[in-house]
Amino acid sequence: MSILVNKDTKVIVQGFTGKEGTFHAEQCLAYGTKIVGGVTPNKGGQEHLGKPVFNTVKEAVATTGATVSMIFVPPAFVADAVMEAADANIELAVIITEGAPVRDMQAAKAYAVKHGMKTIGPNCPGIITAEECKIGIMPGMIFKKGSVGLISKSGTLTYEGANQVCNEGYGISTAVGIGGDPIIGLSYKQLLPMFEADPETEAIVMIGEIGGDLEIQAAAFIKENIKKPVVAFIAGQTAPAGKRMGHAGAIVSGGAGTAKEKMEALEAAGVKVVVSPAEIGKAVAEVLGKK
Amino acid sequence: MNIHEYQAKQIFAQYDVPTPRGIIANTPDEAVANAKELGGDIWVVKAQIHAGGRGLGGGVKLAKTLDEVRALASEILGMTLVTHQTGPEGKLVQKVYIEEGADIKDELYLGVVLDRAKEMPVIMASTEGGMAIEDVAHDTPEKIIKVAVDPAIGFQGFHGRELVFGLGITDKNEQKKLIDFASKLYKLYMEKDAEMIEINPLIKTGSGDFLALDGKMGFDDSALGRHPDIEAMRDISEEDADEREASQYGLSYIALDGEIGCMVNGAGLAMGTMDTINYMGGTPANFLDVGGSANAETVAKGFEIILKNPKVKAIFVNIFGGIVRCDRIANGILEATKITDVNVPVIVRLDGTNAPEAAEILKNANIANIIVGTDLGDGAAKAVAAAKGA
Numbered sequence: 001m002s003i004l005v006n007k008d009t010k011v012i013v014q015g016f017t018g019k020e021g022t023f024h025a026e027q028c029l030a031y032g033t034k035i036v037g038g039v040t041p042n043k044g045g046q047e048h049l050g051k052p053v054f055n056t057v058k059e060a061v062a063t064t065g066a067t068v069s070m071i072f073v074p075p076a077f078v079a080d081a082v083m084e085a086a087d088a089n090i091e092l093a094v095i096i097t098e099g100a101p102v103r104d105m106q107a108a109k110a111y112a113v114k115h116g117m118k119t120i121g122p123n124c125p126g127i128i129t130a131e132e133c134k135i136g137i138m139p140g141m142i143f144k145k146g147s148v149g150l151i152s153k154s155g156t157l158t159y160e161g162a163n164q165v166c167n168e169g170y171g172i173s174t175a176v177g178i179g180g181d182p183i184i185g186l187s188y189k190q191l192l193p194m195f196e197a198d199p200e201t202e203a204i205v206m207i208g209e210i211g212g213d214l215e216i217q218a219a220a221f222i223k224e225n226i227k228k229p230v231v232a233f234i235a236g237q238t239a240p241a242g243k244r245m246g247h248a249g250a251i252v253s254g255g256a257g258t259a260k261e262k263m264e265a266l267e268a269a270g271v272k273v274v275v276s277p278a279e280i281g282k283a284v285a286e287v288l289g290k291k
Numbered sequence: 292m293n294i295h296e297y298q299a300k301q302i303f304a305q306y307d308v309p310t311p312r313g314i315i316a317n318t319p320d321e322a323v324a325n326a327k328e329l330g331g332d333i334w335v336v337k338a339q340i341h342a343g344g345r346g347l348g349g350g351v352k353l354a355k356t357l358d359e360v361r362a363l364a365s366e367i368l369g370m371t372l373v374t375h376q377t378g379p380e381g382k383l384v385q386k387v388y389i390e391e392g393a394d395i396k397d398e399l400y401l402g403v404v405l406d407r408a409k410e411m412p413v414i415m416a417s418t419e420g421g422m423a424i425e426d427v428a429h430d431t432p433e434k435i436i437k438v439a440v441d442p443a444i445g446f447q448g449f450h451g452r453e454l455v456f457g458l459g460i461t462d463k464n465e466q467k468k469l470i471d472f473a474s475k476l477y478k479l480y481m482e483k484d485a486e487m488i489e490i491n492p493l494i495k496t497g498s499g500d501f502l503a504l505d506g507k508m509g510f511d512d513s514a515l516g517r518h519p520d521i522e523a524m525r526d527i528s529e530e531d532a533d534e535r536e537a538s539q540y541g542l543s544y545i546a547l548d549g550e551i552g553c554m555v556n557g558a559g560l561a562m563g564t565m566d567t568i569n570y571m572g573g574t575p576a577n578f579l580d581v582g583g584s585a586n587a588e589t590v591a592k593g594f595e596i597i598l599k600n601p602k603v604k605a606i607f608v609n610i611f612g613g614i615v616r617c618d619r620i621a622n623g624i625l626e627a628t629k630i631t632d633v634n635v636p637v638i639v640r641l642d643g644t645n646a647p648e649a650a651e652i653l654k655n656a657n658i659a660n661i662i663v664g665t666d667l668g669d670g671a672a673k674a675v676a677a678a679k680g681a
Contacts, residue, residue, distance in 0.1 A: 075513060101514035103442075103484050106410055110443060125613070139613040139644050154559020159611045159643060160667065180558065182407050209559055212407045235562035238547070238569045239578070242376075246543045246558025246580045248513065249407070254425040259566075276570045277563035278668035 002129035002174040003149065003194040003201075004092060004118075005068060009133050012060045012090075013038040014081045015072035015097075017048050024072065024096070024137050025049055031134040036064035057088040067091040070126065070135050078122060079104035086115040094135045095121035095185070102248070105183045112185070119185025123247070125155035125177035136177065146171015148284055149195035151188055152207035153180040153247070154235060157277055161205050161233075164281025170288065173201045180209060180247025188218035196226050203229045203288050205280060206271075210236035211249045211257045219265035229287035230271045233280055234259040292510045294524045295339040297388045299488075299506030302521075306479045308472060310503045313390035315339070322364035323357050325389040333392030336363040338384040341529040343423070343491075343507065344374030350384060353392070360389065375423075385528065393502060398492035399458065400424055401473065403480040405487075406439055412480055413439045414473055416454050420492030446477040465499050472501050483521060484514030533596055540592045541582050549574025550678045552597035552606040552635075554590070556581050556615050564609045567667060573675035576603045585615050590623025591630050598631060605636045607674035609667060612643030621649035625656050636677040638662045640670035 005011075011028070015021040016038020026049055029035050037052040037060050044055030054060035057069065069090045073081045078100040085093045093112065100122045112119050120127055126136015130143040142159055144166040152158040158177050165172060176191055178184050188206055195201045204226070208215040215234060222230055237259040239245045241252040252258050263273045274283050294302075297315045304310065314325035326334045338350030345351050350372045354360040364387050373381035398420030406413035416436045419427045428435055436457035438450050451470030460466050472493075480488055489507040496502060515522045527535060537544035543558065547565070551573050555561035558580045565575035577600065579593055597606055610620050620641060627633060637660055641649040653661060662677065664670025 076516065099513045101484055101517075102405060102486070102511045103481065103514065106405075106442060109410060110441075137614060142643065152559070154557055154563075155613065156555075156557025156560035156611045157563055159613055160560055160563070163611070163642065182405055183410050207559065209562060217408070233563065235559045235566060238565040238575055239562055240545070240547065243545050243578075245545065245562055245578055248511075250558060250562070254428065276567040276668070276671075277560070278567050278666065278671065 002132065003191070003198050004174065004176070005127055005129050005133045005135060007032065007132040008034065009068055010034050010036045010064060010066040011068045011070055011135055012036060012057070012064065012066040013070045013072065014057065014085065016040050016053060017043055018072060021072035022049065025070070027140070028070070028134050031140040033133045033135060036066050057084045057090065061088045061090065068135060069093045071095045071097060073097060075099035075101070079108040082108040082119065083111045086112045086117040090117055092118045092120065094126050095119060096124065096126055096137055098123040100181070102182050105181065109183055109185060120176060121179040121185060123181050124179030125158055127174065127176045129174045130172045138175070138177070142166065143175060144171040147173055147200060147202040148205060149173050149198065149201040149203070150175035150205045150207070151191050152177055153209050154207060157207045157233070157235060160277055161207055161280045165205065165284050168281040168285045170284060173198060180249050182212065182249040187214045189214070189221050192218065192221060192226055196228055201228065203231065203284055205284060206230060206232045207277070208232065208234045208262055209247065209250050210234070210239055210245065210259050211251045213257065215262040216265045219262070219269040219271065222266070222271060223269035231280060231283040231287060232266045232271045232273050233277050234262045234273070235277070237275070292512055292515060292521070292525060293341045293529070294508050294521070295341065295386070295526065296337065296506050297339055297386070298524045299508040300503065302479065302483065302508065303503055303506060306475045308475045308479065308503060309501065310506070311391050311393045313388050316364060316387050316389055317385070319361045319364040319368065322387055322389050323361050326354070326357055326360040329389065329391045331391050334360055335390045335392060336360060336367060337388040337390060338367045338370070338372055339386040339388055340372055340377070340382040340384055341526070342374050342376035342382060344376055345372065348372045348374040382529070393494060393504060394497040395494045396497050397495035399495065400427070400491045401476065401493045402487070402489040402491070403476055403485065409439045411439050411441050412477065413437050414450070414454065414477060416458055418458055420494070424489070424491060440477055442481060446474045462499065465495070468499070468501050483518060484511045485509065486511045533599060537579070537592070537596050540589050542589060542593055542596070543578070543580040543582065544596055545578040546600065547575050547577050549576045550602055550604045551674050552576045552600070552603040554579050554581060554593045554597065554606065554608045556585060556610050556612070560609065560611060564607065564667070564671065567671040568607065568675060571671050571675045573671070573678055576600055585623065586619055587623035587626040590620060591627035594627040594633055595631050598633065603635060605638060605674050605677040607670055608637060608639045609670055610641050610643070612641065612645060616645045617641040617643060617649035618645040618652060621652040624661070625652070625658070628658060633660065636660045636662055638664050638670050638674040638677060640664035640667060642666070
């Protein structure tokens with residue numbers, strides 16, 4: 001078991017034949033992901049990486065039965081691509097592209113929600129179910145199969161966290177990079193219950209950062225609904241207010257969205273909060289050891 | 292990207308959002324000429340910098356004669372204005388906006404921002420105009436009216452009614468004018484991909500008109516590509532020179548107060564590295580994300596920018612290679628030590644893709660001030676120790 005994706009998940013790639021799409025699709029195929037084709041307008045009928053290329057997502061879905069799309073199109077076309085996927089009854093769109101305008105993502109997400117399509121990202125490393133299915137740009141080799149679920153706004157902190165968990169002798173069930181933009185798809189609140197319900201997952205690591213209030217919402221949700229142990233780290237305790245820290249959404253504005261308030265809310269919800277990401281692995285060992 | 296008040300008012304004018312009349316000036320002579328052109332017998336001389344609190348800092352003053360306009364413009368142009376938003380170093384005033392005086396009967400607040408929880412724009416209004424909205428939100432949150440507008444339906448009559456009744460406006464003519472004002476502001480927010488609009492204060496005049504007395508706007512950087520008119524309003528003198536230089540190399544850099552320079556890949560890990568240094572008793576000198584396409588040149592540039600800061604006593608390079616290959620970073624570090632005089636200890640932690648090759652490269656180079664950190668905690672501890680010993 002795992003959440004959202006596994007070895008049988010059929011995946012298409014939007015922006016399949018572009019430089020990024022090609023490079024990462026190749027890596028995903030090498031990892032074992034069941035990529036069944038891709039979409040690039042006006043290249044339909046061709047073959048790429050040994051898989052068929054289609055002009056539209058609808059054609060790709062009709063022919064291959066894909067349920068997930070990995071999106072690599074340039075930022076200005078992301079909203080269009082997401083809405084096309086929703087319109088073609090894709091179940092989950094994983095949006096890797098960085099730099100999509102907020103207004104576009106607002107419209108695209110609203111449309112996706114209306115059509116019952118889940119989204120991950122944008123501006124994220126994607127999702128990986130260890131040793132089964134990698135849909136994204138993360139280095140696959142650090143994700144050993146195991147019982148820890150991971151949710152993170154940051155790409156490299158996902159790798160850092162997963163690596164520590166594996167070095168402690170545990171492994172990862174599924175890791176989801178949700179992205180650090182102001183408007184994102186699936187977040188802690190939607191992913192936590194999936195991990196709670198997944199029999200393979202025994203503990204959850206959640207990595208957040210300054211800006212917005214998703215971590216606060218997560219804390220309230222954990223308090224009421226999550227029985228499995230949760231370890232959390234919030235990046236940006238030392239970030240100055242009013243400065244955008246790399247991610248479009250990572251900003252403390254008007255005194256709101258600080259690391260401190262998020263850490264306090266999570267602690268109050270019974271989460272084991274670490275002050276440094278260097279402590280994530282040890283904290284996981286501690287919560288799992290207690291069981 | 293942020294713009295100046297006078298630029299915000301130019302955009303307001305395109306959308307018929309009413310403002311007092313004004314003209315921008317670069318010199319005291321221009322200021323006087325502008326005042327003459329505007330006419331009347333009272334003018335406001337307003338410093339143009341990208342920060343709020345200009346009035347309290349002495350950057351907004353009233354003139355009753357043309358001589359006063361000249362004297363105030365001379366005083367304000369070239370001054371370093373310090374406000375609660377500029378930091379103690381303040382900002383140099385290079386332009387003043389000369390505006391006609393307004394008959395202020397009442398001061399309101401009106402703004403549009405993205406509500407991240409609702410995932411739609413929210414119009415915020417308050418009767419407490421002229422005050423810092425953060426303080427109003429903190430002390431008297433009930434005095435802020437929030438109306439979220441779903442872009443799928445746009446600004447409707449009911450949104451407007453919620454605003455005016457919330458503000459306690461009973462005069463039907465005034466209601467109509469303010470609803471019209473808010474509707475235009477929402478349209479502007481959407482069409483220009485604004486990130487934030489703030490009018491504080493929005494004034495009601497003696498004759499019952501509403502005017503934007505101030506105007507603050509920020510835009511979504513990711514959408515600037517489709518707004519060349521907005522991009523043209525960029526004032527690079529308002530931006531930090533080092534941050535700007537870094538961004539030209541694909542580096543995201545923010546200066547801080549501490550002693551340990553940081554070079555990290557990924558924004559989250561970069562913040563996490565700062566937090567770890569802090570946790571171990573050190574102080575980070577900067578945030579620096581080298582991004583996903585780091586190479587020898589960008590790494591060398593990163594060192595150069597970090598070392599411009601004389602307070603830096605050690606540098607911690609913390610890379611978890613995913614797409615970024617560690618061997619490339621290692622070569623970048625060696626390259627950097629050739630191009631730039633790296634005269635402080637450099638603690639290097641490279642993990643992930645091609646980490647063993649990278650370790651080999653650094654070992655063979657045998658450079659005295661390079662110290663290898665085995666993991667994040669170890670690297671941070673060594674960086675803190677090195678900064679203290681230096």
